[in-house]
Amino acid sequence: MSAPTHTVPARSGRAVPLPAGATLEIINPTGDQVVDTWALCPPDLDEHLSMEHTRTALGRLVPRVGDTLVSDRRRPLLTLAADTSPGVHDTLIAACDVARYRLLGCVDHHDNCHDNFHHALREIDLAPPPVLPAPLNLFMNVPWSADGELTFAAPPARPGDHVQLRAEVDLVVVLSACPQDILPVNGRHLTPTEIHYRVTTP
Amino acid sequence: MSAPTHTVPARSGRAVPLPAGATLEIINPTGDQVVDTWALCPPDLDEHLSMEHTRTALGRLVPRVGDTLVSDRRRPLLTLAADTSPGVHDTLIAACDVARYRLLGCVDHHDNCHDNFHHALREIDLAPPPVLPAPLNLFMNVPWSADGELTFAAPPARPGDHVQLRAEVDLVVVLSACPQDILPVNGRHLTPTEIHYRVTTP
Numbered sequence: 001m002s003a004p005t006h007t008v009p010a011r012s013g014r015a016v017p018l019p020a021g022a023t024l025e026i027i028n029p030t031g032d033q034v035v036d037t038w039a040l041c042p043p044d045l046d047e048h049l050s051m052e053h054t055r056t057a058l059g060r061l062v063p064r065v066g067d068t069l070v071s072d073r074r075r076p077l078l079t080l081a082a083d084t085s086p087g088v089h090d091t092l093i094a095a096c097d098v099a100r101y102r103l104l105g106c107v108d109h110h111d112n113c114h115d116n117f118h119h120a121l122r123e124i125d126l127a128p129p130p131v132l133p134a135p136l137n138l139f140m141n142v143p144w145s146a147d148g149e150l151t152f153a154a155p156p157a158r159p160g161d162h163v164q165l166r167a168e169v170d171l172v173v174v175l176s177a178c179p180q181d182i183l184p185v186n187g188r189h190l191t192p193t194e195i196h197y198r199v200t201t202p
Numbered sequence: 203m204s205a206p207t208h209t210v211p212a213r214s215g216r217a218v219p220l221p222a223g224a225t226l227e228i229i230n231p232t233g234d235q236v237v238d239t240w241a242l243c244p245p246d247l248d249e250h251l252s253m254e255h256t257r258t259a260l261g262r263l264v265p266r267v268g269d270t271l272v273s274d275r276r277r278p279l280l281t282l283a284a285d286t287s288p289g290v291h292d293t294l295i296a297a298c299d300v301a302r303y304r305l306l307g308c309v310d311h312h313d314n315c316h317d318n319f320h321h322a323l324r325e326i327d328l329a330p331p332p333v334l335p336a337p338l339n340l341f342m343n344v345p346w347s348a349d350g351e352l353t354f355a356a357p358p359a360r361p362g363d364h365v366q367l368r369a370e371v372d373l374v375v376v377l378s379a380c381p382q383d384i385l386p387v388n389g390r391h392l393t394p395t396e397i398h399y400r401v402t403t404p
Contacts, residue, residue: 055294056295059351060352073301074302093258094274131333
């Protein structure tokens with residue numbers, strides 16, 4: 001398990017090829033940093049990790065350790081193999097984008113997970129699909145109430161908390177260190193940070 | 203308000219062009235029938251009604267009367283103008299498809315909302331987008347618990363209950379009378395039925 005640790009700089013994204021059987025460990029250095037996460041099935045990037053199909057398969061809003069997440073064709077793609085955090089993640093909220101920050105009052109350009117997804121795929125010479133899939137928002141804290149109200153809250157994870165995702169098929173995983181600094185999505189200090197990851201093969 | 207009433211036969215779908223300002227009334231004859239609902243923005247069918255962007259915009263799992271539902275580019279597309287039902291609808295669950303029924307034990311072909319979407323668009327000479335957007339499941343009852351468990355339950359709507367959706371831009375709306383007859387999504391009798399709709403222009 002001496003796989004090298006890689007860094008995704010604050011406010012940016014990376015695409016990580018993940019062969020079947022390999023495990024991706026995603027580390028939250030501060031505990032406060034949300035990681036927007038996608039998985040795609042090359043060569044057909046129209047097949048991707050799907051939050052609505054995963055909720056349907058699990059009968060649950062948020063996956064737990066042992067759960068297998070599925071594609072929009074209901075194929076098992078990733079298993080949540082380990083999670084040292086309190087298990088608070090989000091499957092409900094869209095990735096941030098230029099339009100989102102404009103609605104939040106930004107006049108100038110704002111880094112965003114939509115663009116990070118596109119840049120990350122282009123860096124490894126893949127053409128992004130025309131529609132951005134809904135992300136798995138690791139460490140994101142969006143509590144729901146009994147009557148369905150949603151709140152954007154600070155993550156309850158601790159420094160160094162990490163999750164492990166095991167690939168059930170050959171995948172490309174895209175990670176974005178979410179640059180949200182207007183809502184407390186990335187902690188009360190509104191300071192997005194880098195994230196770390198490690199790939200281990202069996 | 204003497205607009206003609208149209209029928210979507212049980213287990214099938216229809217595409218309904220809905221110009222900006224027009225209102226689509228969707229009627230649940232038995233109270234038990236779920237209507238998978240999509241909205242697309244021709245000529246660019248990659249822009250569509252998005253459940254994850256709508257939840258983000260509303261801060262709520264389920265839209266209420268007065269709420270405006272948005273596209274994957276965060277444009278206002280549809281306003282929920284009226285709702286005589288108890289307001290129980292779903293934004294969490296994927297449309298049913300052949301793979302879903304296979305997982306539920308079906309060996310033979312089963313009608314499904316995925317195929318209904320494709321057939322409905324082809325009937326009006328539109329090419330379906332490569333990835334099916336998550337539907338707005340009108341009248342669908344998927345309660346969530348405090349710890350995020352989801353249940354497939356019978357709808358609490360009453361015979362004749364209806365919703366009105368007002369188009370904010372020119373749209374094509376696709377309606378599918380969900381053919382689910384294994385889970386009690388369409389009522390305890392497991393008998394999918396037709397639905398009715400009406401378009402009124404100002």
